[in-house]
Amino acid sequence: MESREVIIHIEGVNKWYDTFHVLKDINLQVYRGERIVVCGPSGSGKSTLIRCINHLETHQKGRIVVDGTELTGKVKGIEKIRSEVGMVFQNFNLFPHMTVLDNLTLAPRWVRHMPRSEAEDLAMQYLERVQIADQAPKYPGQLSGGQQQRVAIARALCMNPTVLLFDEPTSALDPEMIKEVLDVMIELAKENMTMVCVTHEMGFARTVADRIIFMDGGEIVEQNTPEQFFNNPQYDRTKLFLSQILSH
Amino acid sequence: MMLPAAPQIKSFTPRPDLPPPVGAVGAIGWLRTNLFNGGFNSVLTLLCLWLLYKVVPPISNWMILDACWVGGPEMCGQSQGACWAFIWHKLRVLLIGTYPQEQLWRPSLVGVIFVLLTLATVSGRFKTRHLLPAWLFLPVLSFWLIGGGSVGLPVVDQSNWGGLMLSLGLAVVGILVSVPLGILLALGRQSSTGIIKPLCVGIIEPIRGVPLVTILFMASVMIPLFLPADMQINNLLRVQIGIILFSSAYMAEVVRGGLQAIPRGQLDAAKALGLNYWKMTLLIVLPQALRHVLPSLVGRCIALFKDTSLVIIVGLLDLLGMAKAAAQDQEWLGHNAEAYVFCALVYWCICFSMSRYGRSLEKRGAQQTR
Numbered sequence: 230m231e232s233r234e235v236i237i238h239i240e241g242v243n244k245w246y247d248t249f250h251v252l253k254d255i256n257l258q259v260y261r262g263e264r265i266v267v268c269g270p271s272g273s274g275k276s277t278l279i280r281c282i283n284h285l286e287t288h289q290k291g292r293i294v295v296d297g298t299e300l301t302g303k304v305k306g307i308e309k310i311r312s313e314v315g316m317v318f319q320n321f322n323l324f325p326h327m328t329v330l331d332n333l334t335l336a337p338r339w340v341r342h343m344p345r346s347e348a349e350d351l352a353m354q355y356l357e358r359v360q361i362a363d364q365a366p367k368y369p370g371q372l373s374g375g376q377q378q379r380v381a382i383a384r385a386l387c388m389n390p391t392v393l394l395f396d397e398p399t400s401a402l403d404p405e406m407i408k409e410v411l412d413v414m415i416e417l418a419k420e421n422m423t424m425v426c427v428t429h430e431m432g433f434a435r436t437v438a439d440r441i442i443f444m445d446g447g448e449i450v451e452q453n454t455p456e457q458f459f460n461n462p463q464y465d466r467t468k469l470f471l472s473q474i475l476s477h
Numbered sequence: 478m479m480l481p482a483a484p485q486i487k488s489f490t491p492r493p494d495l496p497p498p499v500g501a502v503g504a505i506g507w508l509r510t511n512l513f514n515g516g517f518n519s520v521l522t523l524l525c526l527w528l529l530y531k532v533v534p535p536i537s538n539w540m541i542l543d544a545c546w547v548g549g550p551e552m553c554g555q556s557q558g559a560c561w562a563f564i565w566h567k568l569r570v571l572l573i574g575t576y577p578q579e580q581l582w583r584p585s586l587v588g589v590i591f592v593l594l595t596l597a598t599v600s601g602r603f604k605t606r607h608l609l610p611a612w613l614f615l616p617v618l619s620f621w622l623i624g625g626g627s628v629g630l631p632v633v634d635q636s637n638w639g640g641l642m643l644s645l646g647l648a649v650v651g652i653l654v655s656v657p658l659g660i661l662l663a664l665g666r667q668s669s670t671g672i673i674k675p676l677c678v679g680i681i682e683p684i685r686g687v688p689l690v691t692i693l694f695m696a697s698v699m700i701p702l703f704l705p706a707d708m709q710i711n712n713l714l715r716v717q718i719g720i721i722l723f724s725s726a727y728m729a730e731v732v733r734g735g736l737q738a739i740p741r742g743q744l745d746a747a748k749a750l751g752l753n754y755w756k757m758t759l760l761i762v763l764p765q766a767l768r769h770v771l772p773s774l775v776g777r778c779i780a781l782f783k784d785t786s787l788v789i790i791v792g793l794l795d796l797l798g799m800a801k802a803a804a805q806d807q808e809w810l811g812h813n814a815e816a817y818v819f820c821a822l823v824y825w826c827i828c829f830s831m832s833r834y835g836r837s838l839e840k841r842g843a844q845q846t847r
């Protein structure tokens with residue numbers, strides 16, 4: 230890899246919900262242009278980990294540095310970092326009271342102070358890319374799940390993020406719609422977008438990921454290239470997980 | 478090598494939509510299904526018809542057929558029905574209180590502006606960002622015109638303000654101030670940091686714990702006792718503040734319900750895009766929260782308007798107060814009923830309009846999200 234610039238640096242991170250130890254001593258480096266897939270059983274702390282990366286959750290111990298900014302303790306100007314780290318959620322979380330176009334222009338206009346017409350041009354450009362430009366004047370409630378998730382991806386892209394975080398972006402979708410969302414994500418990967426994806430789509434992980442992280446019980450059990458991960462897992466826990474997830 | 482003949486693949490064609498089955502329609506069908514479906518309902522229907530027969534004719538006789546529409550007290554004395562001439566005679570007092578007759582154009586002008594602005598708002602053709610400043614400016618303009626004291630307008634003392642003008646004034650200012658104040662209190666109550674939350678709870682709960690009458694008494698009688706003589710603020714303003722505080726506490730609880738209905742994902746998404754607290758609140762949270770609670774918010778506004786009738790107990794003469802005073806006129810004795818029926822009609826018209834307007838707002842919102 231040409232430049233090994235670290236975008237996300239996670240070092241000895243621990244987090245507790247009250248007395249419940251969700252993240253145990255997590256260490257992870259994500260390089261620019263890298264695609265990381267995070268997987269693991271339900272409740273293993275995957276969501277919590279990627280929500281820590283844009284400070285939607287706070288960690289209590291260790292360090293997280295995103296693009297040179299320390300996200301530890303009380304952070305000044307967290308909005309700046311968040312505007313550079315895009316996030317796509319399982320439940321889309323589009324704003325139901327705004328049209329698709331307004332959903333996309335919101336952040337460029339109000340965070341980046343872009344003039345309305347410019348923001349709308351930008352938004353249309355990204356809607357075009359996720360192939361739903363014709364839905365721009367509709368409200369999110371009028372779209373299918375797959376379309377909503379593509380809008381959500383376009384909304385994140387409008388801020389021209391350095392990193393994109395995905396938290397199970399296809400888990401709430403009907404099988405027929407999963408592919409249209411995965412296709413968009415594969416396109417992004419081809420353009421060297423830095424991505425951290427929590428997903429159980431193992432086909433996607435195999436073809437797109439540079440590295441797969443396997444978590445269980447709040448720990449990173451194992452991280453490896455897809456090839457090694459699927460063909461030659463190092464831990465019995467990983468083997469068990471793979472046998473369960475690939476068997477159905 | 479021969480492959481076995483492939484089984485012919487069938488193509489799936491969706492069936493066309495059919496209209497729903499036709500039920501019993503027409504007038505007879507409607508009567509059957511709505512009024513006479515079953516023995517018990519038939520009996521109820523007949524009972525109601527009998528009641529209507531007993532009640533409607535006497536009321537319409539009193540209100541319309543036997544009523545005396547014009548003339549003086551002596552003509553009214555002879556008629557069996559209502560004396561609407563009395564209302565006509567007292568109309569000015571009922572509408573604007575004892576405001577001097579030669580300055581009548583001032584409240585009239587305010588009234589015309591108020592009606593025009595209301596129509597403009599209800600028509601739905603103007604944007605909120607244009608209407609809102611107009612509504613905020615209205616009380617200032619009205620105060621300046623009705624109160625006088627500058628550019629050659631003679632001062633009219635506040636003791637002469639009354640009637641419907643006073644009721645509407647207290648209600649409009651009350652709504653304009655207590656809605657934003659209620660929103661702020663509700664937001665404060667949700668806040669997780671420091672002193673703000675206990676402060677807001679400390680304002681909301683005590684106020685919700687006492688009746689409005691108590692607050693009005695406090696405002697009118699107690700506050701002057703505590704304030705030094707040179708810091709006295711006039712009675713009307715104190716009462717207005719009392720109404721605003723009372724209403725804000727209730728508005729806050731209504732808005733809080735809406736805030737709680739916002740899914741956490743909405744906040745996550747807003748934060749993840751880099752919006753700060755105030756942008757998130759103004760652009761994402763409040764538009765959705767207020768839409769959720771619009772029916773109860775309109776309900777609170779209607780309640781506030783009706784509550785203004787309580788100011789009579791601290792000596793202000795609003796519409797109801799003026800009606801009561803008018804009925805005591807020595808010349809026109811015995812017309813309590815007409816005065817109160819008139820008040821009821823005015824209150825009903827205004828409240829019903831507010832309610833209808835609230836419905837239309839709800840519909841507009843519903844069209845957007847579905």
Ligand SMILES: Nc1ncnc2c1ncn2[C@@H]1O[C@H](COP(=O)(O)OP(=O)(O)OP(=O)(O)O)[C@@H](O)[C@H]1O
Nearest residue numbers: 246247249251269270271272273274275276277278
């Ligand atoms: N706000 C919270 N308060 C207390 N416990 C929480 C909270 N959020 C999550 N947890 C717990 O932390 C653990 C990890 O949650 P997390 O959502 O990170 O898991 P996950 O790996 O994303 O699982 P899933 O695949 O179900 O999304 C779970 O056991 C969950 O019950």
Ligand SMILES: [Mg+2]
Nearest residue numbers: 275276277397
């Ligand atoms: Mg999760």
